[in-house]
Amino acid sequence: MLSRLSSSLVRSFKVRSSRYILRFRFLSTQQSSDKDINDTLYSDIKTFLAQRYPTNPFDENVVVDKSINISPWTMQSYHNFYQKYHKEWDNSTAVLLEIAGGPCIYPHISAAPYVAEIYHTDYVKACCDEVLLWKSKNPNAYDWSLYFKQVVEKLEGQTSPDAVTKREDWLRSILNVGLCDVKADVVVPAIKKAPVDIVSSSFCLEVCQESLEEYVYLIKKLYDLTVPKGFFISQTTLEVSWYKVGQIKHPNPCPVSLEDVKWAYRKAGYNILYSDFWDRPMELRNVGSDSVGFSFIVAQKP
Numbered sequence: 001m002l003s004r005l006s007s008s009l010v011r012s013f014k015v016r017s018s019r020y021i022l023r024f025r026f027l028s029t030q031q032s033s034d035k036d037i038n039d040t041l042y043s044d045i046k047t048f049l050a051q052r053y054p055t056n057p058f059d060e061n062v063v064v065d066k067s068i069n070i071s072p073w074t075m076q077s078y079h080n081f082y083q084k085y086h087k088e089w090d091n092s093t094a095v096l097l098e099i100a101g102g103p104c105i106y107p108h109i110s111a112a113p114y115v116a117e118i119y120h121t122d123y124v125k126a127c128c129d130e131v132l133l134w135k136s137k138n139p140n141a142y143d144w145s146l147y148f149k150q151v152v153e154k155l156e157g158q159t160s161p162d163a164v165t166k167r168e169d170w171l172r173s174i175l176n177v178g179l180c181d182v183k184a185d186v187v188v189p190a191i192k193k194a195p196v197d198i199v200s201s202s203f204c205l206e207v208c209q210e211s212l213e214e215y216v217y218l219i220k221k222l223y224d225l226t227v228p229k230g231f232f233i234s235q236t237t238l239e240v241s242w243y244k245v246g247q248i249k250h251p252n253p254c255p256v257s258l259e260d261v262k263w264a265y266r267k268a269g270y271n272i273l274y275s276d277f278w279d280r281p282m283e284l285r286n287v288g289s290d291s292v293g294f295s296f297i298v299a300q301k302p
């Protein structure tokens, strides 16, 4: 008991050397409160999805919340990445690991033709369950069909009438779903094939940390899950000090700027291949969150 307590103390002892602050934290207490917060935030998955990922964000005639309608830009960004870099790994064996993927399968649509397996993971079981609903073609699953249409027909230019269905079926056949915790010693307990060719993560690390040092520490954990020459692709909410999931408003203790993100990736060991930025309309920067925009970054392990 005593040794468990002391090892928990040792693990959770952190030094913020740059600001000379010593911080002690009981890991188990922190983990359970993180769990409660995230279970509460993502208790209503369908509301989160409808708010962040409207089922038809691509048609200019459909009214969607313009302050967070990043889907056209996001889908283009993933498409560009896979078109440009898919020859750099063996498509017949490659593994993609999505960390904190939430209930969302959109990042996998462009990836599917170029990897052999996808591990979609999240901290909240309800998020994983939502992805499993989609995988099993459950009628209650969230409808991503227009995201598939956008990628397969518009971005890839495929014209065959069953191209979209084929992509959906292929993605279902290579998709594995499980739990992860970016703060735990073992981030993805169930994955057998780490390190992997591509790690992908969006909108999590920047709201999971309380200092830039902790941010680097979390990114380094993902770096350790990547093979040499492997890729890290990520989207980040920039300079966000509060955000809402459904009606729940949540503070973010350590907002990060685009420069902070790039600095942290380099500090963790990655080389940055390119970064893109989606500027949030100024007049809408207080809707849903106070973020100034979003970045899409492609990084590579040396």
Ligand SMILES: C[S@@+](CC[C@H](N)C(=O)[O-])C[C@H]1O[C@@H](n2cnc3c(N)ncnc32)[C@H](O)[C@@H]1O
Residues within 6 Å of the ligand: 034, 038, 042, 052, 099, 100, 101, 102, 103, 104, 122, 123, 124, 127, 180, 181, 182, 183, 201, 202, 203, 204, 208
């Ligand atoms: C804003 S959502 C982003 C979901 C998705 N990646 C997307 O693109 O919309 C943040 C996700 O981070 C997950 N999360 C929070 N804490 C985590 C942790 N310690 N480890 C892994 N995931 C975590 C939440 O459960 C949630 O699904």
